[in-house]
Amino acid sequence: MTIILAIFVSCNNGQEKKKRLTKDELNKYNKSLVTANKYLTTLDAERIGNYVKRRNWDMKVTESGLWYQIYEKGNGPLAKDGQIAVLNYKISLLDGTLCYSSDSLGAKEFAIGHGGVESGLEEGILLLRNGDKARFILPPFKAHGLIGDMDKIPARSIIVYELEVLALKD
Numbered sequence: 001m002t003i004i005l006a007i008f009v010s011c012n013n014g015q016e017k018k019k020r021l022t023k024d025e026l027n028k029y030n031k032s033l034v035t036a037n038k039y040l041t042t043l044d045a046e047r048i049g050n051y052v053k054r055r056n057w058d059m060k061v062t063e064s065g066l067w068y069q070i071y072e073k074g075n076g077p078l079a080k081d082g083q084i085a086v087l088n089y090k091i092s093l094l095d096g097t098l099c100y101s102s103d104s105l106g107a108k109e110f111a112i113g114h115g116g117v118e119s120g121l122e123e124g125i126l127l128l129r130n131g132d133k134a135r136f137i138l139p140p141f142k143a144h145g146l147i148g149d150m151d152k153i154p155a156r157s158i159i160v161y162e163l164e165v166l167a168l169k170d
Contacts, residue, residue, distance in 0.1 A: 041065070044139040044158060051094050051158075052137070059137070066120045067137035072164075074131020079168050081113030085125050086167040091153075092160050099152040099159070107166060118143045121161065128165050136161040 021029065048067055052059050059069040079085060087108045090101040102108060110117050112125055120142030128134055140146070140156045148155045 040156075041139070041141070047094065048137050048139065048158060057135070059135075062123065064123060064142070065139055066123050066142055068124050068127060068134060070128065070132055070134045072131075072133035074129045074133075074165060076130045076168070078127070078129050079112055079125050079165070081126075082170075083112050084167075084169040085110055085112055085165065086169070087125075087163045087165055089161060089163040092162075093153070094158050094160065118159075124161070125165075130165055130168050133164045134161075136163070 045065070052067065057069055059067045061067050085108075088102040089108050090103075091099045093099065108117075113122065115122070118138055120136055120138030123142070124134070124136040138159050138161065140158060143159045144153050144157060146155055148157055153159060
């Protein structure tokens with residue numbers, strides 16, 4: 001009987017009610033998360049800035065934090081929501097590790113504005129037109145975030161897109 005009681009008590013230990021945070025505790029917790037996020041974002045921007053400087057790239061940064069450079073101009077109107085973008089691409093990490101490319105996987109095709117790709121790519125494609133060649137550098141919050149893609153892109157990775165717009169289809 002004692003053994004059954006001990007098992008019953010130990011099994012219930014994991015089901016204890018969790019303590020709710022007070023409003024002050026929650027605010028303090030949220031402030032610490034915001035502070036940590038600002039620090040990591042600043043650190044990522046410094047890493048990207050140093051990377052760009054070492055390569056002597058003339059890149060611009062959007063208000064949201066996407067780094068981009070259009071190094072070969074195409075023609076026609078800018079891409080817009082609802083179109084299908086078809087791209088040749090290479091995705092690599094800052095250390096040069098190639099993660100994905102159209103050479104092995106075929107052209108990337110996606111509907112602009114419908115998700116399913118990195119938010120940085122969604123934003124950047126709207127800066128391009130048919131035939132443009134560009135590079136984007138996506139900080140983690142514009143790419144695969146805290147967990148990576150669970151395959152070739154590790155957690156909190158900055159990724160570099162080299163791409164060419166093959167087509168923008170209505």
